[in-house]
Amino acid sequence: MTLPAENHRTHEAAGLTRRLADFVERTRWADVPAVVRHEAKRSLVNYFAVALAGCSDPAIDKAVSVYDRFRAGDDAGVIGRRERTDILNGAALNAMSANVFDFDDTHLPTIIHPTAPVAAALFALAEARQLSGEALLLAFVVGVEVECRIGNAVSPEHYQRGWHITSTCGVFGAAAAVAKAVGLDAQHIVWALGNASAQASGLVETLGTMSKSISVGNAARNGLLSALLAADGFSGPDAPLEGERGFLRVTAQRPDFSAISEGPGREWALLSNTYKPYPCGVVLNPVIDACLDLRRDARWRFDEIERVELTGHPLLRERTDRPGIRSGRESQVSAQHAVAVTLARGKASLAEFSDAAVTDPSLRAFASRLRFIDDASWPVESAQVTIVLHSGERVSRRVQAARGSLAAPPGDVELAAKLRELAAYGRSGVDPQALLDVLWQLDHEPDSAAPMRAARRVA
Amino acid sequence: MTLPAENHRTHEAAGLTRRLADFVERTRWADVPAVVRHEAKRSLVNYFAVALAGCSDPAIDKAVSVYDRFRAGDDAGVIGRRERTDILNGAALNAMSANVFDFDDTHLPTIIHPTAPVAAALFALAEARQLSGEALLLAFVVGVEVECRIGNAVSPEHYQRGWHITSTCGVFGAAAAVAKAVGLDAQHIVWALGNASAQASGLVETLGTMSKSISVGNAARNGLLSALLAADGFSGPDAPLEGERGFLRVTAQRPDFSAISEGPGREWALLSNTYKPYPCGVVLNPVIDACLDLRRDARWRFDEIERVELTGHPLLRERTDRPGIRSGRESQVSAQHAVAVTLARGKASLAEFSDAAVTDPSLRAFASRLRFIDDASWPVESAQVTIVLHSGERVSRRVQAARGSLAAPPGDVELAAKLRELAAYGRSGVDPQALLDVLWQLDHEPDSAAPMRAARRVA
Numbered sequence: 001m002t003l004p005a006e007n008h009r010t011h012e013a014a015g016l017t018r019r020l021a022d023f024v025e026r027t028r029w030a031d032v033p034a035v036v037r038h039e040a041k042r043s044l045v046n047y048f049a050v051a052l053a054g055c056s057d058p059a060i061d062k063a064v065s066v067y068d069r070f071r072a073g074d075d076a077g078v079i080g081r082r083e084r085t086d087i088l089n090g091a092a093l094n095a096m097s098a099n100v101f102d103f104d105d106t107h108l109p110t111i112i113h114p115t116a117p118v119a120a121a122l123f124a125l126a127e128a129r130q131l132s133g134e135a136l137l138l139a140f141v142v143g144v145e146v147e148c149r150i151g152n153a154v155s156p157e158h159y160q161r162g163w164h165i166t167s168t169c170g171v172f173g174a175a176a177a178v179a180k181a182v183g184l185d186a187q188h189i190v191w192a193l194g195n196a197s198a199q200a201s202g203l204v205e206t207l208g209t210m211s212k213s214i215s216v217g218n219a220a221r222n223g224l225l226s227a228l229l230a231a232d233g234f235s236g237p238d239a240p241l242e243g244e245r246g247f248l249r250v251t252a253q254r255p256d257f258s259a260i261s262e263g264p265g266r267e268w269a270l271l272s273n274t275y276k277p278y279p280c281g282v283v284l285n286p287v288i289d290a291c292l293d294l295r296r297d298a299r300w301r302f303d304e305i306e307r308v309e310l311t312g313h314p315l316l317r318e319r320t321d322r323p324g325i326r327s328g329r330e331s332q333v334s335a336q337h338a339v340a341v342t343l344a345r346g347k348a349s350l351a352e353f354s355d356a357a358v359t360d361p362s363l364r365a366f367a368s369r370l371r372f373i374d375d376a377s378w379p380v381e382s383a384q385v386t387i388v389l390h391s392g393e394r395v396s397r398r399v400q401a402a403r404g405s406l407a408a409p410p411g412d413v414e415l416a417a418k419l420r421e422l423a424a425y426g427r428s429g430v431d432p433q434a435l436l437d438v439l440w441q442l443d444h445e446p447d448s449a450a451p452m453r454a455a456r457r458v459a
Numbered sequence: 460m461t462l463p464a465e466n467h468r469t470h471e472a473a474g475l476t477r478r479l480a481d482f483v484e485r486t487r488w489a490d491v492p493a494v495v496r497h498e499a500k501r502s503l504v505n506y507f508a509v510a511l512a513g514c515s516d517p518a519i520d521k522a523v524s525v526y527d528r529f530r531a532g533d534d535a536g537v538i539g540r541r542e543r544t545d546i547l548n549g550a551a552l553n554a555m556s557a558n559v560f561d562f563d564d565t566h567l568p569t570i571i572h573p574t575a576p577v578a579a580a581l582f583a584l585a586e587a588r589q590l591s592g593e594a595l596l597l598a599f600v601v602g603v604e605v606e607c608r609i610g611n612a613v614s615p616e617h618y619q620r621g622w623h624i625t626s627t628c629g630v631f632g633a634a635a636a637v638a639k640a641v642g643l644d645a646q647h648i649v650w651a652l653g654n655a656s657a658q659a660s661g662l663v664e665t666l667g668t669m670s671k672s673i674s675v676g677n678a679a680r681n682g683l684l685s686a687l688l689a690a691d692g693f694s695g696p697d698a699p700l701e702g703e704r705g706f707l708r709v710t711a712q713r714p715d716f717s718a719i720s721e722g723p724g725r726e727w728a729l730l731s732n733t734y735k736p737y738p739c740g741v742v743l744n745p746v747i748d749a750c751l752d753l754r755r756d757a758r759w760r761f762d763e764i765e766r767v768e769l770t771g772h773p774l775l776r777e778r779t780d781r782p783g784i785r786s787g788r789e790s791q792v793s794a795q796h797a798v799a800v801t802l803a804r805g806k807a808s809l810a811e812f813s814d815a816a817v818t819d820p821s822l823r824a825f826a827s828r829l830r831f832i833d834d835a836s837w838p839v840e841s842a843q844v845t846i847v848l849h850s851g852e853r854v855s856r857r858v859q860a861a862r863g864s865l866a867a868p869p870g871d872v873e874l875a876a877k878l879r880e881l882a883a884y885g886r887s888g889v890d891p892q893a894l895l896d897v898l899w900q901l902d903h904e905p906d907s908a909a910p911m912r913a914a915r916r917v918a
Contacts, residue, residue, distance in 0.1 A: 059693070062688070062691055062692060062693045063688070063693065065691065066684075066687055066688050066691050066693065069531070069687075070531040070532075070545055070547050071531050072528070072529040072530050072531040072545070073529075086529055086531070088529050161704075161709055162703070162704030162705070162708065162709035163709065164657075167657070191670075194665060194668065194670045195670050195673055197662050197664065197665065197670065198623075198626070198660065198661055198662060198665045198670045198671065198673045198674040198677075199660050199673060199674065199677060200660050200662075201657060201658050201659055201660035202657055203656050203657060203659075203699070203704055203705065203706060203709060204704035204709075205656065205696050205698065205699055205702040205703070205704040205705040205706075205709075206653060206656065206657050206695060206696050206699070208696075209653065209694055209695045209696045210688075210693045210694050210695065211650075211653045211654050211656065211657045211693075211694070211695035211696060211699070212657065214654055214657045214658060214685075214688070214693075215657040215658065218657075218658060218681075222677075225525075226673075228525055228528075229521070229522070229525050229669075229673070232521055232524065232525050233521060234518070234521045234522065234525065234669045234670075234673075235668055235669050235670070236665060236668050236669065236670035237664050237665050237667075237668045237670060239664065240662070240664055240665065240670070243664040244621070244664070245620075245621030245662055245663035245664040246621070246662065246664040247662060247664075249621065250620055250621035250622065250662060250663075250664075
């Protein structure tokens with residue numbers, strides 16, 4: 001008998017979109033706790049950091065060139081680049097750029113990269129109409145909340161099945177954020193979410209290809225468009241989320257409606273947001289931590305290493321045992337490459353996981369020297385790396401909670417350092433300190449487009 | 460043991476997208492049988508007919524107004540309207556307009572409305588670059604084939620689950636058609652389909668609302684964009700359709716890969732395409748046929764009718780027993796309204812299924828006079844209508860195969876009449892005969908944009 005459960009779920013489902021829209025309409029800046037406000041700014045610092053690196057990627061170059069043929073204005077900038085475009089294109093291109101390396105933030109319960117779609121839509125809007133920093137931050141907090149709550153309701157099945165959850169849920173977040181920023185009432189917010197529901201797309205199959213960027217860009221662009229259409233009275237269904245043929249039931253067998261309905265305004269998705277220290281699969285975080293540690297105190301040379309033993313949860317081996325890689329993108333999920341490059345260079349940033357880095361013969365030769373030791377009792381955020389030298393000497397480092405996990409989040413100083421480093425990587429000539437200054441003070445900034453001006457390419 | 464079946468399916472799946480792309484690349488006009496060529500032109504006549512009616516719908520007015528703010532050029536026209544726009548917007552708005560009343564064509568095995576996304580993308584392209592009528596028709600045939608084969612592979616589960624199949628499969632058809640029209644090779648066609656896979660969206664929940672039009676418009680727009688991106692080297696996955704996390708497996712539990720792989724070039728989807736004679740749910744077709752027949756020979760007045768008995772498959776009652784309707788859209792699936800308005804007025808076109816028509820008190824009062832008689836032995840394309848007069852006299856008409864079914868397709872003359880009637884309904888001032896002349900001769904027309912010029916609003 002599943003009837004009681006079904007009834008319970010039907011009860012939870014009734015009016016779900018409308019209740020979420022009510023939350024979006026009525027939430028004020030005063031309702032947002034200080035720790036959430038600050039996390040919003042940290043997310044934006046990380047967003048501009050990754051966008052400043054991504055903006056020079058070949059996928060972004062190609063997208064900018066094709067989208068430029070359909071440029072209806074020059075209100076919007078592209079972070080770290082010279083081009084100007086209209087706000088729909090701007091939203092798309094900046095979201096693409098921030099996500100192209102998968103180096104952006106991660107909402108742990110869903111693995112949504114929440115900021116790219118929402119922030120890109122909001123900053124594009126901010127370049128076209130007056131919006132205070134406080135208003136943008138409030139809309140951002142609310143948009144991320146909508147995006148991640150919808151993601152929670154369909155997780156883990158949705159992503160496992162093959163939906164690129166950042167894209168599919170991002171369009172709702174962007175729509176809700178823009179709807180908030182332009183001051184729509186609850187009925188119009190429901191329509192904005194309905195217009196977004198017609199545009200939710202993105203497949204895991206496209207990961208590792210340029211196609212992925214289209215859906216991430218669309219999440220921002222189409223979320224923005226959904227809200228602008230709703231503002232003009234373009235109406236949608238009453239129950240785009242919870243309806244019989246709505247987003248939740250169509251993209252998950254057993255959606256958890258309570259993940260949306262329970263706790264908005266009390267629990268905040270941004271407090272489960274994390275920031276990658278390295279441009280790699282998150283299971284490699286403790287491995288790279290340990291290698292950086294080993295290298296910092298090294299009394300050995302890289303060519304003295306006989307072999308390396310890697311102890312961790314079996315998931316570590318299953319996800320990252322990739323010896324024969326050929327591209328920078330593959331290297332981001334290869335333990336062989338991550339260990340070799342980090343021990344050899346003492347760094348683990350984008351340059352170490354690039355197409356150029358994987359061609360280094362000494363790193364390629366190293367692949368056969370790695371041994372995995374599975375131990376299912378280890379949490380995934382921990383690992384141990386043991387170096388065995390030709391001399392027989394053994395040196396070990398064990399990491400309990402990797403940098404970038406919720407237990408060891410980066411400090412503000414580290415996030416700022418990430419922005420400085422990635423700004424340099426992208427060669428945009430952007431002054432990172434000026435950008436950081438305006439981002440950390442965004443809630444007191446009368447014009448929320450100020451960070452976009454500070455992130456314009458000047459070189 | 461499901462392994463043998465699974466292995467069989469895996470075998471069928473291998474290289475599926477590439478094989479479909481090969482079909483798109485290598486098919487020539489000489490390979491297309493005359494009957495398919497002619498059906499393509501019939502589909503386009505029906506497309507312009509429904510777009511000329513839809514172009515004055517409020518949803519299209521609103522979409523044109525919002526999209527106009529993001530107009531990057533004026534290459535493209537909007538059928539039956541004065542506005543000019545860029546080709547991406549043009550593709551979107553014309554697909555919306557052709558589908559807004561669900562009065563467009565129906566590919567029976569999938570209930571895809573195949574022409575709107577594919578034709579709208581191609582005619583937009585044709586307005587921006589030289590493309591002969593023959594080249595457009597070939598690209599159209601191939602695009603519809605891709606769209607409907609993908610639809611066959613995921614049917615019936617895909618639509619039943621809640622995917623708006625015209626939108627989700629239409630984006631692939633538009634991408635394939637434009638890829639063919641611009642001469643991409645098979646590898647680039649695979650990328651175009653991959654770029655489309657990232658954008659496949661649309662929910663049944665949005666039917667009956669303006670939101671639906673967004674996804675139909677996007678199918679055309681984003682299919683066109685997918686091919687233009689691929690042409691510029693924007694690359695996608697190798698297996699966007701058959702991959703483990705590709706479109707087919709993500710949107711259907713048990714996709715039928717053979718529906719794509721078997722018979723392309725021998726079997727043609729366009730030969731299963733049908734054209735609605737009335738702007739209603741297809742199960743009402745035989746009912747309306749019978750009512751029109753009864754009315755033609757009537758020796759009774761509408762107010763002499765005591766009751767009407769409607770005999771047909773139970774599906775007829777289940778789908779259309781709707782006495783208390785309040786909108787034109789609802790009236791399109793109401794047997795009570797369809798019978799009343801057709802018997803009263805002797806017509807069954809858009810005006811009879813409009814918001815204005817449902818307010819007629821005599822039609823509303825008639826609802827209680829209808830009796831359904833279920834008979835599961837009747838095919839759904841048949842029905843019997845019996846009028847019982849106050850005098851006790853009974854008059855009956857039985858329809859075996861409704862107009863618009865594959866067994867009773869409209870002739871070219873009827874399709875032309877539909878275009879004339881809908882052109883008048885849309886009040887665009889377009890000369891229907893000039894448009895028909897160019898459409899029937901499109902394969903001999905050097906400039907395939909000619910029909911768009913003939914469909915420009917002049918009044």
